[in-house]
Amino acid sequence: SQQGEEDPQALSIQEGENATMNCSYKTSINNLQWYRQNSGRGLVHLILIRSNEREKHSGRLRVTLDTSKKSSSLLITASRAADTASYFCATDQTGANNLFFGTGTRLTVIP
Amino acid sequence: SQTIHQWPATLVQPVGSPLSLECTVEGTSNPNLYWYRQAAGRGLQLLFYSVGIGQISSEVPQNLSASRPQDRQFILSSKKLLLSDSGFYLCAWDRGQRDTQYFGPGTRLTVL
Numbered sequence: 001s002q003q004g005e006e007d008p009q010a011l012s013i014q015e016g017e018n019a020t021m022n023c024s025y026k027t028s029i030n031n032l033q034w035y036r037q038n039s040g041r042g043l044v045h046l047i048l049i050r051s052n053e054r055e056k057h058s059g060r061l062r063v064t065l066d067t068s069k070k071s072s073s074l075l076i077t078a079s080r081a082a083d084t085a086s087y088f089c090a091t092d093q094t095g096a097n098n099l100f101f102g103t104g105t106r107l108t109v110i111p
Numbered sequence: 112s113q114t115i116h117q118w119p120a121t122l123v124q125p126v127g128s129p130l131s132l133e134c135t136v137e138g139t140s141n142p143n144l145y146w147y148r149q150a151a152g153r154g155l156q157l158l159f160y161s162v163g164i165g166q167i168s169s170e171v172p173q174n175l176s177a178s179r180p181q182d183r184q185f186i187l188s189s190k191k192l193l194l195s196d197s198g199f200y201l202c203a204w205d206r207g208q209r210d211t212q213y214f215g216p217g218t219r220l221t222v223l
Contacts, residue, residue, distance in 0.1 A: 031210065040200055043155075075187065088154065089194040092129030092209040097168070099209055 004089045004102035012108040019076040021105040022067075030092040032065055033099070034074050037086045046074075048088075062066030081111045113138035117202050117215035124222055130175075130189040134202030137183065142204040144185040145209070145212065145218050146177055149199040153197045161185060 004025040015020050023032070031050045036042040049056045049065045049072065049090040056063045076083055086106050090099040114137045126164050136142055147155040157170045159177035167177050174193060179206045180187060185202055202215040 033211070035212075040199075040217070040219070042216050043203075045211045045212070045214075048210055090212075097162075098157055098160050098170075099212060100157075101147075101155040106152075 004100060005092055006087070006089060006102045006105045008105060009103070010106040010108070012110065013079055015079060015109055015111050016079055017079055019079050019107055019109070021074045021084070021087050021107070023072045023074070023102055025072075025089075025091045025093075025100075025102075026070060027091075028094040029067070030078050030094060032063075033090045033092070034061075034063060034072075035088045035090060035101075037083070037088065037104070043088065076107075079107075079109045081109050083107060084109045113204075113213065115202060115204055115213055115215040117200075117218055119218060120216065121219045122221070124192050124220065125193055126222055127191045130187070130192050130196070130220070132187040132200055132202075132220075134185040134187075134215055135183055136185075136204050138175075139183070139204070139206070141207075143207050144179060145203040145205075146185065146187050146202065147201040149217075151200060155201065159187070192222045194222050198222065209219060 004023050031048050033048045036046050037043045047057050047058045047063050049063050060077045065072045082096045084102045088104045089102045116135050131222040145160045149155050161167050163180045174187050200218045202210045203212040
């Protein structure tokens with residue numbers, strides 16, 4: 001499969017704690033993206049990291065990319081109840097015509 | 112600004128009935144368009160994508176079909192629904208750079 005895989009599948013934390021989600025993939029990529037999905041809604045793009053980048057920040061989000069290990073992590077700092085959602089990684093793989101989405105991590109932030 | 116619409120939001124259909132889901136994009140031209148299906152609690156499965164009017168690529172064999180009659184309109188169809196067609200259907204578009212995809216609100220399809 002060309003899909004990425006996130007772990008953990010589910011994560012439950014207290015408000016104010018940090019949340020870390022990981023994504024692994026199998027082929028060469030041009031970029032890796034993270035998306036968020038609230039229950040029953042469409043996905044929303046959060047952040048993109050290119051294959052020649054190692055770390056990127058956007059507000060409370062920090063993304064890292066290790067192309068040698070074919071893995072990425074998404075860190076959400078100082079989590080809020082409103083961060084409760086599913087988070088998906090998506091890879092733009094070399095030679096492919098579309099993105100490949102992972103299976104997602106379900107994050108629950110307890111107030 | 113660009114917006115993407117999908118309808119209907121929810122749909123309950125009997126097995127064997129036809130299906131037509133519509134997706135339209137506003138505020139951009141010549142987008143790449145995508146249909147995904149998401150089973151409950153699962154990731155996204157790409158069904159079809161289109162780079163232009165009348166150009167459809169299918170990713171998985173199935174009893175669904177897609178059409179793009181206009182630049183910003185993407186339709187997902189079936190002649191006879193199966194129970195396994197139940198799921199959450201998402202339409203998305205991008206500018207062809209595969210850097211950001213913009214998703215519609217989705218259609219929840221239940222086949223009984």
